[in-house]
Amino acid sequence: MATIFMPRLRGIAYHLRMPSSESSASAAFSAFAAPQHAVLACIRPDGGAAGTVAAAARLAALAGAPWHAVLVENAATRRLGEAARLAALELLRAAQAQGAVTAVLEGRDAAAAVAAYAVRHGCATVVLARARPAAPWRTPFARRLTRAAAWLDVVEIAAAGPRAAPPAPGAGTQPPAPRRYLAAAGASLATALVALPLLPLLDVANVAMLFLLTVVLVAIRLGRGPAVAATLVGFCALVLAAPRRQYDVSEFKYAVALAVMLAVGLITARLTSDLREQAESATGREARTRALYEFARALSVALMQEQVFDITRRFLARSFDARAALLLPDDAGRLQPPAPEADPQARAPVLSVLDMAAAQWAFDHGAPAGAGSATLPSNPWLYLPLLAPMRSRGVLAVRVPDVAALLVPERRELLDAFAALAAIALERVHYVDVAQDAVVRMEGERLRNSLLAALSHDLRTPLTGLVGLSESLTLSRPRLAAAQLELANALRDEARRMSTLVANLLDMARIQSGGVKLNLQWQVVEETIGSALRACRWQLGARGVATDIPRGLPLVRFDATLLERVLCNLLENAGKYTPPGARVTLAARRDTDELVVAVLDDGPGLPAGREDALFEKFVRGHAESPIAGVGLGLAICRAIVDAHGGRMRAFNLDAGGACFELRLPLGEPPAAPEADLEPEAGPISTQPDPA
Amino acid sequence: MTPDTAAPVALIVEDEPQIRRFVRMALEGEGWQVHQSETLKRGLIDAGTRTPDLIILDLGLPDGDGLQLIRDVRGWSPVPIIVLSARIDEADKITALDAGADDYLTKPFGIGELLARVRAALRRQHKAAGEASARSAFGRVEVDLHKRTVQRDGQPVHLTPTEYKLLTVLIANSGRVVTAPQLLREVWGPSNADNGHYVRIYMGHLRQKLEDDPAQPRHLLTETAVGYRLQP
Numbered sequence: 001m002a003t004i005f006m007p008r009l010r011g012i013a014y015h016l017r018m019p020s021s022e023s024s025a026s027a028a029f030s031a032f033a034a035p036q037h038a039v040l041a042c043i044r045p046d047g048g049a050a051g052t053v054a055a056a057a058r059l060a061a062l063a064g065a066p067w068h069a070v071l072v073e074n075a076a077t078r079r080l081g082e083a084a085r086l087a088a089l090e091l092l093r094a095a096q097a098q099g100a101v102t103a104v105l106e107g108r109d110a111a112a113a114v115a116a117y118a119v120r121h122g123c124a125t126v127v128l129a130r131a132r133p134a135a136p137w138r139t140p141f142a143r144r145l146t147r148a149a150a151w152l153d154v155v156e157i158a159a160a161g162p163r164a165a166p167p168a169p170g171a172g173t174q175p176p177a178p179r180r181y182l183a184a185a186g187a188s189l190a191t192a193l194v195a196l197p198l199l200p201l202l203d204v205a206n207v208a209m210l211f212l213l214t215v216v217l218v219a220i221r222l223g224r225g226p227a228v229a230a231t232l233v234g235f236c237a238l239v240l241a242a243p244r245r246q247y248d249v250s251e252f253k254y255a256v257a258l259a260v261m262l263a264v265g266l267i268t269a270r271l272t273s274d275l276r277e278q279a280e281s282a283t284g285r286e287a288r289t290r291a292l293y294e295f296a297r298a299l300s301v302a303l304m305q306e307q308v309f310d311i312t313r314r315f316l317a318r319s320f321d322a323r324a325a326l327l328l329p330d331d332a333g334r335l336q337p338p339a340p341e342a343d344p345q346a347r348a349p350v351l352s353v354l355d356m357a358a359a360q361w362a363f364d365h366g367a368p369a370g371a372g373s374a375t376l377p378s379n380p381w382l383y384l385p386l387l388a389p390m391r392s393r394g395v396l397a398v399r400v401p402d403v404a405a406l407l408v409p410e411r412r413e414l415l416d417a418f419a420a421l422a423a424i425a426l427e428r429v430h431y432v433d434v435a436q437d438a439v440v441r442m443e444g445e446r447l448r449n450s451l452l453a454a455l456s457h458d459l460r461t462p463l464t465g466l467v468g469l470s471e472s473l474t475l476s477r478p479r480l481a482a483a484q485l486e487l488a489n490a491l492r493d494e495a496r497r498m499s500t501l502v503a504n505l506l507d508m509a510r511i512q513s514g515g516v517k518l519n520l521q522w523q524v525v526e527e528t529i530g531s532a533l534r535a536c537r538w539q540l541g542a543r544g545v546a547t548d549i550p551r552g553l554p555l556v557r558f559d560a561t562l563l564e565r566v567l568c569n570l571l572e573n574a575g576k577y578t579p580p581g582a583r584v585t586l587a588a589r590r591d592t593d594e595l596v597v598a599v600l601d602d603g604p605g606l607p608a609g610r611e612d613a614l615f616e617k618f619v620r621g622h623a624e625s626p627i628a629g630v631g632l633g634l635a636i637c638r639a640i641v642d643a644h645g646g647r648m649r650a651f652n653l654d655a656g657g658a659c660f661e662l663r664l665p666l667g668e669p670p671a672a673p674e675a676d677l678e679p680e681a682g683p684i685s686t687q688p689d690p691a
Numbered sequence: 692m693t694p695d696t697a698a699p700v701a702l703i704v705e706d707e708p709q710i711r712r713f714v715r716m717a718l719e720g721e722g723w724q725v726h727q728s729e730t731l732k733r734g735l736i737d738a739g740t741r742t743p744d745l746i747i748l749d750l751g752l753p754d755g756d757g758l759q760l761i762r763d764v765r766g767w768s769p770v771p772i773i774v775l776s777a778r779i780d781e782a783d784k785i786t787a788l789d790a791g792a793d794d795y796l797t798k799p800f801g802i803g804e805l806l807a808r809v810r811a812a813l814r815r816q817h818k819a820a821g822e823a824s825a826r827s828a829f830g831r832v833e834v835d836l837h838k839r840t841v842q843r844d845g846q847p848v849h850l851t852p853t854e855y856k857l858l859t860v861l862i863a864n865s866g867r868v869v870t871a872p873q874l875l876r877e878v879w880g881p882s883n884a885d886n887g888h889y890v891r892i893y894m895g896h897l898r899q900k901l902e903d904d905p906a907q908p909r910h911l912l913t914e915t916a917v918g919y920r921l922q923p
Contacts, residue, residue, distance in 0.1 A: 475802060519781070
C-alpha cells in the first residue's frame, strides 16, 4: 500500500502533526477539531482566489496545522457563469492536490456557511482574497464573516490580478456583448422611429410607455447591460424628438420617466436572469433524473454481469462523456483488471498497477478514491466503491476528459447514484447466478442419485440371484459329490465377495460425487463395533477377535452405517492379509477431544514406508498380490472418516502387526435421559429388583 | 384341492425370476407350498385369494411400492411379512417395519439367513396365537414377566424401571426387529422422538448387565440404523 500513498504523502507534507496511521484524510482532520487551529482557504468565484490557496497552504505549513479549502455556491455565484465556476472548482482541486480537505458549500449567506464550516472543522484562521463588494452599499465579505464569527482570524490577501469583469448573465447562450449592446440600441432606435412620429397624436407619457416596453423586452432577451443601453438610447431619442415647449415645462417629468425606465429595465433583467437560471437548473435536474431513470430501466433487464458492464459504460459515456470500467473482486477480495475488450471500438480502459492499487483501496475502505476525491486526487481516474446492501460488489472506475467537472456537486451526486444503481444491479445478477447454480446443482444431484440408485439396483439384483442360487446348489438334495460341493462353495464365496466389491464401488462413487448425506446421530461406539463384528465376522475365519473398550466412553456423533462399513473394510483387510492363526483386536479409547478407534493385528504388518499410500484409491500394499481386491477399501474408509471431520492413519506396531486407527472429534453430547439416574453401567446387582 | 393342503402356503412377490427361483427352492425344501407374483397388482390379488401363511415381498416392484401391499394386507391379516430390500437407505426399512412388516433382508442375502427369519416369524405368530408366556428366556437370562424379575445364571439382576421396560418391549417382539423410533415411543413416550441416543445408551446398559461380552452381543443385537432385535 505504501506506493499508493506516495502522492498523497506529498500532498499532506504540510500537516506535520497528522497521525501517519490514519488512512482516511477526513478522519484524520476530524481529529483536529479540538485544537481549533486549522487554516481555511475561502475560494470565491468572483476572482482573486489563486493567491488564497497558496497563502493558506503557506500559513498552514508554518503553523504545522491542517488546512481546508471551501467554495461557496449560491444563486449569486452561479450568476457569474460556468467558466468562473469551473475555474474556482479547478482551484479547489489544486488545493486538494496540495493536501487540503475540500468542500463545496451551499448557502444563500456565504459568510454564515463559511463560519459554520469553520466551527465544524476547527478552523481558526480564514484566508480570503480582498475583494470589493459587488455594490458600494454592500458589506464586504470579510466584514460579514467576522460579524458571523467574531473569534475567527480573517486574513485578507491581495487579489492576484485585476478583478475579472463579471460576465453578463447567460453569457454562454447569448451572442457576445458588443453585438448585444448594438442590438439593444437598435431596438430603441427602431422604437423611436415608430413612436416618435406618433408623438403629436399621443401623450409623451404614452410614447414613453412604448420605450418602456422595448426596455422590458431587451432586458428579457439581452440582459441587464443592454437594457440600460436601450433605456439611455430611448431616453435620448425621446428628449431630442420631444417638442421644446414641453421640454421646458416638464424637465422633471423626463427625469422620472428615465428613472422608471432604468429601474424597470434592471429589475426585469434581474428577474429574467433568475428565472432563466431556475429554468436551466430545472432542465439540468430533469436531464439528470431522466439519465438515472433510463439507466435504472436499462439495468433492470440485465441478467448477466457483462450486460451490467456494457450498460454502465454506455450510460457513463453518454452522460459524462466518460470512459468507465467496472472492476470486480475475485474470491480473495482482490480486484481484477478489466478484461481486454474484443471490440477495439469499445475504448477499453487501461489501468496501471498504481491505478489498480487505488481502486483496491477504494474497494477495501468503501470510500471513493482518485480524481475529485479526498484520497489520491492526482490520479486521473475516479474510483467509486459499488456499495450494495449485502456487501461491496466492486469498484466503478470513471475517467472524464475534464477532471474539474468531477468537483461539481450535481455531477458527483449523479455519478454516485450511477454507482449505487450499478452496485444493486450487480448484486441482483449475483443472486440470479446463485439461484441458477442452486437449480443446476439440485438437478445434477437428482440425476446422480437416480443414476446411482439404478446402477445399484441393476448390479445388486443379479448378484443376489447369484449368491442365492449358488447357495441353493450347496444345499441341494441329494447332496452334491465332494468335488462339485467344493465348486459350489467357491462360487458362493466369490459371489459374496463380488457383492462386497460392488457395494464398495457404489459407496465410493456416492462419496466422491458428494452425494452422501451423513445420517449423524449420537452413537455408542461399542454398539457399532459390535454390529460391525457381527456383520463381518465371517471374513476373519478362524482368527481370534478381541475387543478393548473401556466403560464410560462419551457419545460420538457419526453415521453408524458408514462407520460400520469402515470397520468392516478394516476387518476384511485383516482377514485377507494376516495368517489364519492371527489375532485381531478392536480397541476404542478417548484421547483428549477425540475418540480413537483402532483395528490391530499381530500379522506381518504393512509394507514399510507405504503406510499412507495405502489410503489412495486403487493402491495396494503389493501390486501383484495373489489376494483378491482392487484397493478401494481403505480409500473409502478415509473418505468416510474425512466426511466426519476425522482423521485416519495406519502404522506398524512395535510388537509387530499392523494398526489402522481412526480419530473422530468429540462434540458436545446431548443430555442423557433424566429418568432413573442409576450409576452408569453399574455392576450386576445381587439384590432383588425393587421394581 | 391338492392332497398336500396341510402344507403351509407362502407367497413370493418379487419381479426378479432368479431371486424368485432360489427363494422358492429354499422354501419348498422346507415343505412350503409356494405361490409367486411378479407384480404388486398380482401380489395384492394373490394375498387375498391364496390366504398365505407367509409373504415374502420385494419393496422395489416395477408397478409400485411394496409398502402399499403391507398396508393393505395389515388391514385384514396378521400374516408374517418379510421384506426384501435392495435399497441402501435404512429409512425405507424403518418405514416398512413401522407399516407392519415383520422383518427384512437386505439383498444380497443367504438362504440360511432367509430360513432363520422365516422360522422366527412363524414361531412368533404361533406364540401370539397361543397364550402369552409369563416366563421368557434367552441365553443364560430368564425373565419373569409376572413377578417382574430378571435372573442371569440364576442370580437376580437389578434393572432400573426404564431398562426393564425396554427389555419387555424387546421380549414382546422376540426375534423380530423393533425400530428405534418404536422403542422410543413405547418406552419414553411420543414426546421423545428426537432423542434417539436414549435407546442406544439404555441398550448399552442392558448389554452390560445381560450379555457375556457387551461388545460382541449374542442376544441383544443391533440392526444398524434400523433398530434392535432380541435373538433368543
